[in-house]
Amino acid sequence: MTHSKRLAAVACAALLSVPFMASADDAAESPISWEVGAVSDYLFRAASQTDEKPTVQAGLTWTSPVGLYVGTWGSGVDFGPGDPDVEVDFFVGYGFDVSEQVNFDVLLNRYTYPGASELAYNELVTTTTIADTWKVNVSYSNDVWNSGTDGWYYGIGGEWGLPNEFSLSANVGRSTFENGVAEDYTDWGVGVSRGFGIANVSLGYYGADGNGRDNFGKLADNRVVLAVKIAR
Template sequence: MMAFDFLRYSLTGAAVSFAVMAGAAQASDLPSKKGAPPVPVVPSVVWIDAAFNAKVMTDYNFRGISQTDRKPAVQGGVELQFYDNLFYAGVYASNVDLATKPPAEVDFYGGIRPKFGPVTFDFGVWQYYYPNEKQFIDTFGVYWTPKNTDYTEVYGKVSYNYEDKLTVGANVFYAWDWLGTGAQGTYASVTAKYALPFLEGLSVSGEFGHYWLGTTNLAIWSTVPATDLPDYNYWNAGVSYTWKNLTADLRYHDTDLSKKECFLLTADPRGVNNGTASSKWCNPTVVATLSFDITASSLGVFSAK
């Protein structure tokens, strides 16, 4: 813990050094006398905090694929943060419209975010939970989805912030049972965000990622053979404006998946019912999002000690 204290509060140490030098300059006006050593300033620590988030968006797009059949979504979550956000755990929820018809997606996650100056790491685990879902079976008795599409990811992230203007990052996520299909899934991406200088709170950002997906487990579907799922590229780019606790974001999302490949990944019921075996859930789209973020410490609920 002491190592994190030193790294986390290096700026505080610089401020202390400045204060000591200022004190020495004032002392030079007095008769020469050996003074007492300066009293060290102990950096304050927020031992526990809570971050709250709420969003409304025109479409819930996750890695290039609509999770709400191109319809709006309402999301919200709470994250508990410990020791100046070094450790964290949270829950997040959203409405969805998927082939297995769960009423919502509920995510549970936790991890650690060590910070070394402008570099921040993030390592954790994320559980995707879809309550009360039903296996999608057509009128001919063909099983199009697993009974249970819950799955778990582990992840690692790193980001570098340059003078609070430019932030670049890299991320890797791994699932050993992607959407309950038995296929492995690895998603890796690079991100960048730049704060525009002419208006405070305005920024542009983007992401480029690649999804490596494996082969489904034959045991999942009794009437569907094991299938090699298609890998694909995903990218987004957009502009956002933050004012106090509100952020408005307008973002373009796209993939290189064909409509047939998209259907293979989503089992879009529309592609089953109309006999086309295709889906538009992976097509290019523009999503508008309005989000609200606040922490308990900003309200004075938790104070630094």
């Protein structure tokens, strides 16, 4: 994938692309959690990673009793002719309760692309969860999109219960870049979801501001995304 293609599609641990996590009760029963699912479009910070096409995704995580965890997550991608066709992320992290109302999590994610190893890069992701409702995300890469320059992401999102076991979620984020690798831009999303046992179905509407559309073209147009995932 060329650098210009990288600007048109980026990659897992963001507010719009977080792997579907097992419930706290499941985590207490087993240190291993997993998820499999399908999405109508794989978005990363409002940019399609699959050329606006559906794909399958899967992940596996081991969590220790003290909050340390390691895992991997994968998805199909489509950046144009040739490799890569798959993204595989490897991550290690640690989460702990700051207080009864606040949890802090720090994760180091390695984005890799089999068949295009030169595109791999790292990102440090921090997430602060407040009252089990609000999430504040700050992420940093010293080699964003394998460009050799710094990139930051700042995001805030929330989730609220609705009648009949539905949930409403919303988020907004800001990506900033050094050395003109891309224009700073804002992404946003709003969605509804419902759980059915170990399955979850969500429908969301996502988009980016004018700078985001300048960066990624039609891949950052406003769009509806359907996701169906099973996790345990």
